[in-house]
Amino acid sequence: MVSCWGCRWYINGYIYVHELMNKSDFPIFNNNPDLVYLDNSATTQKPQVVIDSIVDFYQNFNSNVHRGIHKLAEKATIEFENARGNIARFVGAKPEEIIFTSGTTESMNILAQILFEHFKDSKGKKTIMLSEMEHHSNILPWMMLVSKLGWDIEYAKLTEEYELDLECLYDVIKKNDVSILSLTHMSNVLGTINNLGAIFSEVKSISPDIFCIGDGAQYVPHHKIDLSNSKSIDFYAFSGHKMMGPTGIGVLYGKKNLLEKLNPSKVGGGMISTVKRNSFTTAELPEKFEAGTPNIAGAIGLSKAVDYLKRQDTLEIEKHMSELTRFTLDELRNIKELTLYGPPVFEKRGPVFSFSIEGIHPHDIAQILDQDNIAIRAGHHCCQILHRETLKIPASARASLYIYNDIENVKRLSNSIKKLITQFKR
Amino acid sequence: MDLYRQDMIDHYQNPRNYGEIVDADAIIELENSSCGDKIKLFVKLKKDKIDEISFTGEGCAVAIASASKLTEYAKGKDIKQIQKLTTDDLLKIIKVELTISRIKCANLSLQTIKKSINSVDHKQKI
Numbered sequence: 412m413v414s415c416w417g418c419r420w421y422i423n424g425y426i427y428v429h430e431l432m433n434k435s436d437f438p439i440f441n442n443n444p445d446l447v448y449l450d451n452s453a454t455t456q457k458p459q460v461v462i463d464s465i466v467d468f469y470q471n472f473n474s475n476v477h478r479g480i481h482k483l484a485e486k487a488t489i490e491f492e493n494a495r496g497n498i499a500r501f502v503g504a505k506p507e508e509i510i511f512t513s514g515t516t517e518s519m520n521i522l523a524q525i526l527f528e529h530f531k532d533s534k535g536k537k538t539i540m541l542s543e544m545e546h547h548s549n550i551l552p553w554m555m556l557v558s559k560l561g562w563d564i565e566y567a568k569l570t571e572e573y574e575l576d577l578e579c580l581y582d583v584i585k586k587n588d589v590s591i592l593s594l595t596h597m598s599n600v601l602g603t604i605n606n607l608g609a610i611f612s613e614v615k616s617i618s619p620d621i622f623c624i625g626d627g628a629q630y631v632p633h634h635k636i637d638l639s640n641s642k643s644i645d646f647y648a649f650s651g652h653k654m655m656g657p658t659g660i661g662v663l664y665g666k667k668n669l670l671e672k673l674n675p676s677k678v679g680g681g682m683i684s685t686v687k688r689n690s691f692t693t694a695e696l697p698e699k700f701e702a703g704t705p706n707i708a709g710a711i712g713l714s715k716a717v718d719y720l721k722r723q724d725t726l727e728i729e730k731h732m733s734e735l736t737r738f739t740l741d742e743l744r745n746i747k748e749l750t751l752y753g754p755p756v757f758e759k760r761g762p763v764f765s766f767s768i769e770g771i772h773p774h775d776i777a778q779i780l781d782q783d784n785i786a787i788r789a790g791h792h793c794c795q796i797l798h799r800e801t802l803k804i805p806a807s808a809r810a811s812l813y814i815y816n817d818i819e820n821v822k823r824l825s826n827s828i829k830k831l832i833t834q835f836k837r
Numbered sequence: 838m839d840l841y842r843q844d845m846i847d848h849y850q851n852p853r854n855y856g857e858i859v860d861a862d863a864i865i866e867l868e869n870s871s872c873g874d875k876i877k878l879f880v881k882l883k884k885d886k887i888d889e890i891s892f893t894g895e896g897c898a899v900a901i902a903s904a905s906k907l908t909e910y911a912k913g914k915d916i917k918q919i920q921k922l923t924t925d926d927l928l929k930i931i932k933v934e935l936t937i938s939r940i941k942c943a944n945l946s947l948q949t950i951k952k953s954i955n956s957v958d959h960k961q962k963i
Contacts, residue, residue, distance in 0.1 A: 770850075772897030774872055778939065779841055790872055805873025805895075834841060837850055 434815050447785040447820045452599045452763050452811035454652045464715040468708045491707050492688040495713035501717045503637035506663050507696040511705050514661035515628040516548040518648035523552035524676030542567040542575055543801050544598045547793040569801055573601045573753050584617050591622045596630035597771045600794050601753035602763035611643035633761055651713035660709030670696050679701040728814055733835040736762045748832050762812035771835050773808040783827045840933055848902035853909050854891045865953040869945055874900040878949040883959055887911050899939050904946035906931045916954045
């Protein structure tokens with residue numbers, strides 16, 4: 412099948428817009444022509460413009476940011492702060508609400524430490540509410556916080572269709588003194604999309620003072636988000652490398668009025684206004700929360716990835732991804748030996764497909780697919796609670812798609828799965 | 838060499854020495870927490886030799902086939918010889934080439950065998 416920009420073709424009754432962006436923009440596909448990369452929930456591939464921007468920084472204006480007088484420092488500072496502004500606009504936030512971190516995991520850790528500083532003198536046993544579909548990054552920081560404060564932790568259950576059991580969630584919030592609610596916007600195993608804006612609004616109508624936190628690691632690469640219009644989302648975290656940016660850069664977003672009130676947990680260079688022998692005052696937002704030299708090249712690279720995403724037609728991308736999701740669901744459902752996890756309705760999920768096959772371990776599935784140059788992931792995907800308690804399996808195999816994937820990739824996947832099932836047939 | 842050739846799949850689907858030894862001298866279970874593979878090993882010694890050996894467990898084809906082939910190899914061998922086995926020796930015994938990420942799957946049964954031998958009180962046995 413010839414691929415071309417925006418050309419439409421029909422297969423199995425679906426209309427396809429093939430190759431929204433040019434695959435040749437991504438050197439990895441030029442260097443590995445037979446690669447079918449379906450491990451995008453773990454990390455995405457990088458377009459040449461992102462790679463170039465990192466090289467450009469180190470080759471032409473490498474310098475530390477802020478308080479430099481010389482030309483290079485000036486240029487590095489401008490590019491770094493422009494990156495912050497660009498990323499802020501992309502998610503509908505103010506630049507001072509964007510705190511650079513190394514990724515979602517660090518964002519959640521920093522936030523938990525900031526909230527420890529906030530709650531450490533408070534009295535009474537409170538509760539932190541999460542859900543059974545959370546990634547370890549959105550569980551462990553809260554587990555540590557709970558143990559330091561002597562609080563409780565509660566997990567919202569899932570429905571039979573792998574969605575959040577909202578009645579259960581609201582019920583726990585009505586009956587307990589819940590202070591923090593942190594939920595994923597899109598599950599990295601089930602693909603389930605949680606409507607955080609609506610859920611958090613409802614929660615705040617029950618208990619207005621709850622800090623509502625969103626884990627956007629999987630959602631932001633696929634969907635437009637407007638944080639300033641999502642009044643109920645207090646904090647939000649996402650990673651650069653899952654949206655074509657480099658590794659080691661991510662964002663912690665916080666509402667300005669909250670960030671102004673809260674104290675930093677990480678201290679050192681760059682986050683102060685004045686330092687005396689026994690005291691210090693903090694810098695303004697966002698530097699207040701960014702101690703130490705930031706990942707300057709990472710921020711610049713992520714900003715380029717945002718530019719690359721912005722150049723695409725958002726509606727076309729969403730359409731491409733939802734059609735691809737629908738097609739993949741149908742392809743995998745047609746394999747009768749395969750058990751697919753996640754919401755059955757394609758509108759309620761992102762392009763993440765975790766599955767198991769009776770009698771074949773996920774690691775063997777991943778290894779055999781790799782022999783056919785198809786990269787998927789196998790394991791618990793940092794969701795042991797979900798696997799052990801909800802899915803009741805030790806591990807699953809997961810194929811996750813991104814904008815450069817196409818229908819051919821999915822067909823290669825389903826054909827290889829069918830082949831390996833035959834190989835293992837007794 | 839194809840990892841998933843028929844003899845590997847055969848050892849995975851029909852593991853040799855699978856089951857429990859009721860009067861075992863040692864029973865040791867180890868787990869690879871990253872993938873959920875579990876091997877429970879039962880061993881009975883006669884002087885310094887492995888008299889009976891069996892296992893139960895669940896895991897990937899590499900983990901189960903390795904346990905199957907390694908228990909076949911170990912039966913009747915001197916315990917010192919088993920204790921000296923390296924990962925390279927193991928790969929020769931099970932006759933596969935593994936990528937770095939899968940070596941731990943094969944190694945689980947070797948570790949379990951060594952640990953179970955070490956846990957037997959030798960003075961009592963001799």
